[in-house]
Amino acid sequence: MKRLLAFTQRNLMVYLKNKSSIFFSVLTSVIVLGLYLLFLRDNYTQPLIEVADQMSLGLSAKDISLLSDEVIIAATISLSTITIPVTVLQNVVNDKEKRIDYDILSSPLKRWEIILGYFLSAVIASFALSSLLTTIAWIYLYFQADTAVNTRNMLQIYSLNLLSSLSSSALYMIVVSFIQRQASFSSFYGLFSAMIGFIVGAYVPISQFPEMVQNIFLFVPQTLLTCLYRRLYTENLLDHLYQTTNHPAAAGFLNEMKRIFSIDVTFFGHDLTNEMILVYVLVLMLLSLSIAIFIYAKRYKK
Secondary structure, three states: HOOOOOOOOHHHHHHOOOOOHHHHHHHHHHHHHHHHHHHHHHHHHHHHHHHHOOOOOOHHHHHHHHHHHHHHHHHHHHHHHHHHHHOHHHHHHHHHOHHHHHHHOOOOOOOOHHHHHHHHHHHHHHHHHHHHHHHHHHHHHHHHOOOOOHHHHHHHHHHHHHHHHHHHHHHHHHHOOOOHHHHHHHHHHHHHHHHHHHOOOOOOHHHHHHHHHHHOOOOOHHHHHHHHHHHHHHHHHHHHHHHHOOOOOHHHHHHHHHHOOOOOOEEEOEEOOHHHHHHHHHHHHHHHHHHHHHHHHHHEEE
């Protein structure tokens, strides 16, 4: 156990000492948040505010804007649990390219400790930093409105941070196992960080894509987890709005907002419940971890 902890700590220290790695691991989330605040917020909210006013639904512009804020915060946190593990797992590529893995193999470390050390370092870094961002978001939302989010939702979000970190780390352990050089990793990460924001619906909700594209994106576990993040972040506010608006058309309008913001999603015509998403993510995570163990066990065979 001491060897495992020491190797995990070594991987974390390599990541934390490289300030540019930390910056680039959260850069995609920062870009999404920046684009939203500078350009997209009004595009998201203004048409909905105008429709709500025209129909006299009793929904304030502040409530609609707050709901939009929660949706983008959810996507930002979700993205961080994807990009951070990938950046930490750059250690795998670096160790291969510099032949450090030979030194690791000649050490007393068992091969399962090597595999688990890389995996745990990615999970710990992702969970810690995403939870820090979650806490900052919680403070922001608390000062916006007391109906924004409650303590139960936030505890569930912290738990979801852990699940998403585990899922992403397991999946991308497989991906980085096929990358041999830092130059190749940089090329991969540049393309990956540009695409993943669209795949999980951070830049544009996946409801805005054709139905076939939506179904393809929903095969990706992180896209489903982003939907879960959105449900947890918006649950308290939506419950409040459903209860306080008396207009007969208000419920239908809120349901449509949930569809537009990809809070509610359908997969080949079937509504996806929280339980369905969690089962799919857990099964795929275990499968990914099993495949990763098989690949790395062969590579680090003594």
